[in-house]
Amino acid sequence: MSDVVLFSLLETPSGKYIGKATLNKPKALNALGQDMIDLLLPTLREWEKDDNIVSVFLDSEGDKAFCAGGDIVAMYKAMQAAPGDMPSSLQTFFTDEYTLDYLIHTFSKPIVVWGNGIVMGGGLGLMSGASHRIVTESSRIAMPEITIGLYPDVGGSWFLNKMPAGCGLFLGLTGASINATDALFIDLADFYIPHEQKDAFLSRLIDLKWGSSDSLNHEKVSDLCRHMHSDFKVGLPKGNVKANATNIEAVTQGDNVTQVVESILSMDVTDDKWLAKAQKGLAAGSPITMHLVFEQLARGKNKTLAECFKMELGMSCRCGELGEFQEGVRALLIDKDGEPNWKYKNVQEVETSLVESFFTPRWSDQTHPLHHIH
Helix, strand or coil, rough: CCCEEEEEECCCCCCCCEEEECCHHHCCCCCCCCHHHHHHHHHHHHHHHHEEEEEEEEEEEECCCCCCCCCCEHHHHHHCCCCCCCHHHHHHHHHHHHHHHHHHHHHHCCEEEECCEEEEEEHHHHHHHEEEEEEEEEEEEEECCHHHCCCCCCHHHHHHHCCCCCHHHHHHHCCEEEEEHHHHHCCCCCCEHHHHHHHHHHHHHHHHCCCCCCCHHCCCCHHHHHHHHHHHHCCCCCCCCCHHHHHHHHHHCCCCCCHHHHHHCCCCCCCCCCHHHHHHHHHHHCHHHHHHHHHHHHHHHCCCHHHHHHHHHHHHHHHHHHCCCHHHHHHHHHHHCCCCCCCCCCHHHHHHHHHCCHHHHHCCCCCCCCCCCC
């Protein structure tokens, strides 16, 4: 069996190296599993400490997806084997995944992520924190957890709050898919470079005059990205978010999640396919998730990045116990009947005490599995 992550060191003319990590499960759209995290986490930590390595380049095998999310089929099997309990493998997965995401967010050296094709859920966790996030003509980005009864984790409480007014809440509630132009507008990406230019970009990255200062190296990578972005930006697809920004801000103004959901569901979407699809995504989604998205953004607003990940770990563990997430995965990926039997029929029915249980601390500060991030 081939390695699920391929590692190589690319030598630069100055004798320094660029660490290259390639997600290698193209048939599974590079879905992030525990096996991949177990390779990425120690290697990135090693590369950060190694003075001979000046930068990291993270990409994927195949042209369809950078990473279509976490390996939720493996999670489903674990939940099925332990009904009503939090499977320890799930807690380990989320703990290690968020540790990896946090490492990328706080990495001292430039990390370039080539976000080609599908970038969803866990894939966005890997991309969102990188210092240089590149999208291509085929980038399709989403946090579609509403469809499986989870919620936008992997730092969503942090990055959804950083978007233009209402956009994070709207995208979290609808699971709407966005393209490269949208990603640049809402600050989920930094540069657009066509996929066919990847080899050219890599060779120019290798040839940069790398020095020993991380901040100068960051600047050099930024200059290269900016240069290639301006050469090719004519190929950018037509975006949807910016054109609807006023609308999105208006419908997400409610004081509570019920008001916001009702506003989105009553939008007139006759002339807009993208809005119509977003509305449909919300209508079919988990009512519990609707509450979680609203709450995580409200509570995450004044939290640090580390505090957001700590909050999300508690939420994810609760999702592992409750059964809604399991049912969502069953309907979408196991039986594929597309008919999830959600615990509640609509957003109004969800009890406050149930929502609160996702935010009730499970650990003390000292015993929190993520106590090492701060």
